[in-house]
Amino acid sequence: MFVNLKETAEKLKSAENILVTSHINPDGDAIGSTLALMQILRSMKKNVQVYIDDNVPKSFLNLPCVDEIKRPAENEKFSADLFVVLDTSADRIGKVSEMTDAPILNIDHHVTNKGVDCDLHLEVEAAATCEIIFNIAHELGAEITENAAICLYTGMATDTGFFNYSNTKPSTFRAAAELVERGVQPNLIIEQIDKRTFQEVKVMSAALRTTKLYFGGKAAGMFVDEELYKKTNTTEGFIDLIRVIDTVDVAFLLTSHEKNICRVSMRSKNANVAEIAKRLGGGGHIRAAGCTLQKTLEEAKQILIQAIGEYLVETNNISREEFENCEEISISNF
Amino acid sequence: MFVNLKETAEKLKSAENILVTSHINPDGDAIGSTLALMQILRSMKKNVQVYIDDNVPKSFLNLPCVDEIKRPAENEKFSADLFVVLDTSADRIGKVSEMTDAPILNIDHHVTNKGVDCDLHLEVEAAATCEIIFNIAHELGAEITENAAICLYTGMATDTGFFNYSNTKPSTFRAAAELVERGVQPNLIIEQIDKRTFQEVKVMSAALRTTKLYFGGKAAGMFVDEELYKKTNTTEGFIDLIRVIDTVDVAFLLTSHEKNICRVSMRSKNANVAEIAKRLGGGGHIRAAGCTLQKTLEEAKQILIQAIGEYLVETNNISREEFENCEEISISNF
Numbered sequence: 004m005f006v007n008l009k010e011t012a013e014k015l016k017s018a019e020n021i022l023v024t025s026h027i028n029p030d031g032d033a034i035g036s037t038l039a040l041m042q043i044l045r046s047m048k049k050n051v052q053v054y055i056d057d058n059v060p061k062s063f064l065n066l067p068c069v070d071e072i073k074r075p076a077e078n079e080k081f082s083a084d085l086f087v088v089l090d091t092s093a094d095r096i097g098k099v100s101e102m103t104d105a106p107i108l109n110i111d112h113h114v115t116n117k118g119v120d121c122d123l124h125l126e127v128e129a130a131a132t133c134e135i136i137f138n139i140a141h142e143l144g145a146e147i148t149e150n151a152a153i154c155l156y157t158g159m160a161t162d163t164g165f166f167n168y169s170n171t172k173p174s175t176f177r178a179a180a181e182l183v184e185r186g187v188q189p190n191l192i193i194e195q196i197d198k199r200t201f202q203e204v205k206v207m208s209a210a211l212r213t214t215k216l217y218f219g220g221k222a223a224g225m226f227v228d229e230e231l232y233k234k235t236n237t238t239e240g241f242i243d244l245i246r247v248i249d250t251v252d253v254a255f256l257l258t259s260h261e262k263n264i265c266r267v268s269m270r271s272k273n274a275n276v277a278e279i280a281k282r283l284g285g286g287g288h289i290r291a292a293g294c295t296l297q298k299t300l301e302e303a304k305q306i307l308i309q310a311i312g313e314y315l316v317e318t319n320n321i322s323r324e325e326f327e328n329c330e331e332i333s334i335s336n337f
Numbered sequence: 338m339f340v341n342l343k344e345t346a347e348k349l350k351s352a353e354n355i356l357v358t359s360h361i362n363p364d365g366d367a368i369g370s371t372l373a374l375m376q377i378l379r380s381m382k383k384n385v386q387v388y389i390d391d392n393v394p395k396s397f398l399n400l401p402c403v404d405e406i407k408r409p410a411e412n413e414k415f416s417a418d419l420f421v422v423l424d425t426s427a428d429r430i431g432k433v434s435e436m437t438d439a440p441i442l443n444i445d446h447h448v449t450n451k452g453v454d455c456d457l458h459l460e461v462e463a464a465a466t467c468e469i470i471f472n473i474a475h476e477l478g479a480e481i482t483e484n485a486a487i488c489l490y491t492g493m494a495t496d497t498g499f500f501n502y503s504n505t506k507p508s509t510f511r512a513a514a515e516l517v518e519r520g521v522q523p524n525l526i527i528e529q530i531d532k533r534t535f536q537e538v539k540v541m542s543a544a545l546r547t548t549k550l551y552f553g554g555k556a557a558g559m560f561v562d563e564e565l566y567k568k569t570n571t572t573e574g575f576i577d578l579i580r581v582i583d584t585v586d587v588a589f590l591l592t593s594h595e596k597n598i599c600r601v602s603m604r605s606k607n608a609n610v611a612e613i614a615k616r617l618g619g620g621g622h623i624r625a626a627g628c629t630l631q632k633t634l635e636e637a638k639q640i641l642i643q644a645i646g647e648y649l650v651e652t653n654n655i656s657r658e659e660f661e662n663c664e665e666i667s668i669s670n671f
Contacts, residue, residue, distance in 0.1 A: 166500045166513075169524040176514035179500075180507040190503040194606065197581045201550060201557075204582055205668050211542045216535060223535075234671065247531045248538055272528065334539050337568065 004122050006108075011124040012142040014108050018085035020050045024099040025132075026091035027057045031161025031196070034063045034072070036089045036110075036132040039154035042068060043136070043145045052081060056097025062196045066157060067150035075099055090132040092116045110135055130168075130175040133158030137178045149186030156182045156192055165193060169290075203235045210241050210256075214334035218321050220250030222311050227258040228300050238268075246270045252320065253279070253311050257303055265296045265303035279314050283307070338456050340442075345458040346476040348442050352419035354384045358433040359466075360425035361391045365495025365530065368397045368406070370423045370444075370466040373488035376402060377470070377479045386415060390431025396530045400491060401484035409433055424466040426450045444469055464502075464509040467492030471512045483520030490516045490526055499527060503624075537569045544575050544590075548668035552655050554584030556645050561592040562634050572602075580604045586654065587613070587645050591637055599630045599637035613648050617641070 006014070015021070023040055025033035037053045044051045053072045063069060075098045083105040088096060092115075093107055107121035112129040129135045133155045140147050147155070159179060163171045166179070183189065199207070206227075213226040223245045227238055238258050246254040253276060256268045267283065269276040269292050276292040283306065285294020296303040312326045340348070349355070357374055359367035371387045378385045387406045397403060409432045417439040422430060426449075427441055441455035446463040463469045467489045474481050481489070493513060497505045500513070517523065533541070540561075547560040557579045561572055572592050580588040587610060590602045601619065603610040603626050610626040617640065619628020630637040646660045 167523055167527045169522065171517070171523045173514040173517045176510045176517065180510035180514070183505070183507045183510065188503065189501055189505045193501045198583045199581050201554060201582050201584065201666075201668075202671075204545075204548065204579065205671060207578075208542070208545045208548070208668055211538075211545060214538065214542070220535060244541075245538065247528075247533050248535050249532045250535065332535075334535075334542055337536075337539060 005118060006122045006124050008124065008138060008142050010122075011108065011110065012139055014085065014122065015044060015049075015087075015139070015143065016047075018049065018083075020081075020083045021052075021085045021087060022081045022083040022099075022103050022105065023051060023053045023087045023089065024096050025055055025089045026095040027055070027097045029055055029057055029059065031063060032131045032133055032158035033090045034059055034066060034069070035154040035156075035158025035161070036136050037072065038066055038068050039133060039136050039147075039151045039158070040087065040089065040139075041071065042148060042151040042154070043140050043143065046145055046148070047143070054081065054099045054102060056099050062198070063157065065195050067153055075102055088121070089136075092119065093121060110139070128172065128174075130170045130172055131159045131162035133162070134175055134178055137182075147182070147185050152182040152185035152187050153192070156187045156189075157196070160189075160192060161196065197240075200235070203237060206231055206235050206238075207241055207244075210238065211244055212335060214245055216248075216250075216332040217308055217329055218312060218315055218325060220248070220332075221315060221320055222253040222255070222308070223248055223251045224255045224257060224304075224308075226300060226304065227256070229259040229261065232258055232260060242268055242270055253315075255307060255311070257300065257307060259300045259303075263297055263299060265298055265300055266293065267296060267303070267307055268293045274314065274318065274320070279310050282314075283310055339452060340456045340458050342458065342472060342476050344456075345442065345444065346473055348419065348456065349378060349383075349421075349473070349477065350381075352383065352417075354415075354417045355386075355419045355421060356415045356417040356433075356437050356439065357385060357387045357421045357423065358430050359389055359423045360429040361389070361431045363389055363391055363393065365397060366465045366467055366492035367424045368393055368400060368403070369488040369490075369492025369495070370470050371406065372400055372402050373467060373470050373481075373485045373492070374421065374423065374473075375405065376482060376485040376488070377474050377477065380479055380482070381477070388415065388433045388436060390433050396532070397491065399529050401487055409436055422455070423470075426453065427455060428453075444473075462506065462508075464504045464506055465493045465496035467496070468509060468512055471516075481516070481519050486516040486519035486521050487526070490521045490523075491530070494523075494526060495530065531574075534569070537571060540565055540569050540572075541575055541578070544572065545578055546669060548579055550582075550584075550666040551642055551663055552646060552649055552659060554582070554666075555649060555654055556587040556589070556642070557582055557585045558589045558591060558638075558642075560634060560638065561590065563593040563595065566592055566594060576602055576604055587649075589641060589645070591634065591641060593634045593637075597631055597633060599632055599634055600627065601630060601637070601641055602627045608648065608652065608654070613644050616644055616648075 025037050041051045081102045083103045086105040086107045088109045109121045109123045114127045126135045242256045253274050254270045258266045275289050277287045280292035280294045283294040315321045316326045359371050375385045415436045417437045420439040420441045422443045443455045443457045448461045460469045576590045588604045592600045609623050611621045614626035614628045617628040649655045650660045
């Protein structure tokens with residue numbers, strides 16, 4: 004059942020023992036929104052605990068109160084009268100789903116959330132769940148402390164690519180303004196999140212050297228093999244280095260995580276990469292999508308370039324001849 | 338003489354023929370603020386012309402009305418009753434200074450501007466001159482069209498590192514919110530500005546491969562020799578690739594522009610790089626500074642590393658022994 008902002012605030016107000024969670028593979032919005040809501044509700048003297056069935060990514064380990072996030076033990080229970088699920092429907096929260104039978108209050112901004120078996124407060128125009136938590140704090144008349152503001156800002160910033168994606172709305176900027184008034188220092192937030200080890204920069208440099216252009220520059224790709232991937236287990240932000248090439252519509256990153264398991268990430272300026280990903284068994288958004296191919300890196304590369312090329316032909320971005328005569332242009336040749 | 342916002346608006350209102358300019362080597366704020374003010378004043382039926390004594394950088398060539406920016410010809414004059422100088426004092430505007438004898442109205446946010454021989458409206462808390470022009474438009478009661486909004490947003494975004502530098506204030510975010518309401522699409526703005534040619538990405542990749550760590554990782558540098566620099570004549574954004582390394586306080590980029598002319602750019606998280614730059618004959622801000630060394634790349638490298646090391650010793654970031662036994666660690670060795 005859908006509930007509005009006021010009803011959501013009422014449900015939070017009338018609960019005393021509240022379990023808060025978010026999705027596995029948590030991002031800045033999942034971590035930020037759970038921590039912020041916890042702090043806001045605790046300031047109202049509620050008994051609140053955050054459980055997430057995954058590790059906190061290292062970019063977010065400096066967030067205020069992050070040590071309060073627990074990971075559920077086998078068969079662990081939490082005696083709650085309200086179960087708040089943030090930034091996801093309740094089917095992506097791992098073992099936390101078994102911790103309580105309390106009624107679920109689901110708060111999310113993903114249009115795909117159908118709100119099954121729960122009260123759902125959905126704001127699809129919100130750039131991040133953190134923006135909704137910001138609105139809820141106002142509705143509750145709760146104070147947003149500097150620590151809570153840092154958590155909210157982090158979620159909004161990471162979900163909008165630091166205010167640069169198309170989901171950045173006037174309301175996002177206005178919320179950011181208020182959070183800065185409450186003590187957030189934007190430069191320190193991005194410094195924490197963008198931090199890389201030297202080893203990661205080494206891997207990024209090696210990955211950049213693999214860049215190839217296809218279809219007269221309309222597509223560009225990077226290739227991270229298993230050996231390279233294992234050095235740091237992250238390729239965060241790599242695709243942004245080639246996405247910016249002026250001729251490129253579709254940028255992709257092909258990473259071999261394990262033998263015969265390749266992960267594909269795609270970004271585009273115009274092309275519908277969700278459609279390309281779907282044909283390869285994946286999915287996503289129009290401008291950011293991905294899939295997994297159970298192939299070697301070399302096989303996956305052929306399949307992916309074929310799929311991108313077919314799409315570009317169908318959408319009249321290249322001719323059939325350009326597709327068939329596609330040359331691979333390497334970054335290493337000046 | 339200092340003039341406030343109201344007086345500034347009055348001066349603009351009472352003028353009819355207005356020459357608008359900004360500094361040579363123009364950035365997003367120089368281009369954005371001149372174009373926005375021109376559009377705002379033209380909507381008030383003023384006769385306005387922008388002259389800048391330099392080329393418009395390619396990142397800004399898609400801004401609305403950019404073709405209206407003229408470069409002064411030899412001895413060209415403009416018959417003005419007001420001469421508006423934006424984002425700089427009037428000594429950095431090249432030949433435009435000779436185009437008119439009209440009284441100068443100087444509008445700027447740089448704390449170093451002393452307002453010599455002019456009326457100066459200075460808002461040092463404004464993140465960008467574009468933020469001041471936004472305030473002036475409100476004071477004038479002028480409409481900010483979508484085109485003017487795009488120009489204002491571009492200046493604010495580029496002067497704040499897209500809302501990530503420490504100069505990003507609540508007022509900056511609130512202005513951005515309103516500009517998005519007037520039609521700005523944040524994703525399209527950054528896409529235009531971040532655009533690179535494939536050749537630029539090649540040079541960036543080659544530059545990244547030159548990365549070295551010093552002083553146990555507290556400093557990191559990239560080296561662009563003359564041959565590499567000549568391929569694109571830009572190193573925009575390169576330093577950001579190594580600034581993010583977790584151990585690094587001082588990041589630098591050393592570029593040989595011509596034989597025996599090396600340009601140094603430095604960024605820091607804590608160190609006062611303006612002090613280091615000053616000792617080498619340059620200057621800048623605490624966290625972003627630079628200098629020029631009339632040396633070969635290899636000589637400049639030794640001088641620069643020596644200066645950074647001395648500073649780190651003085652500020653107790655490294656010991657004298659660590660300074661003397663400094664090892665150079667290359668990115669290319671895993």
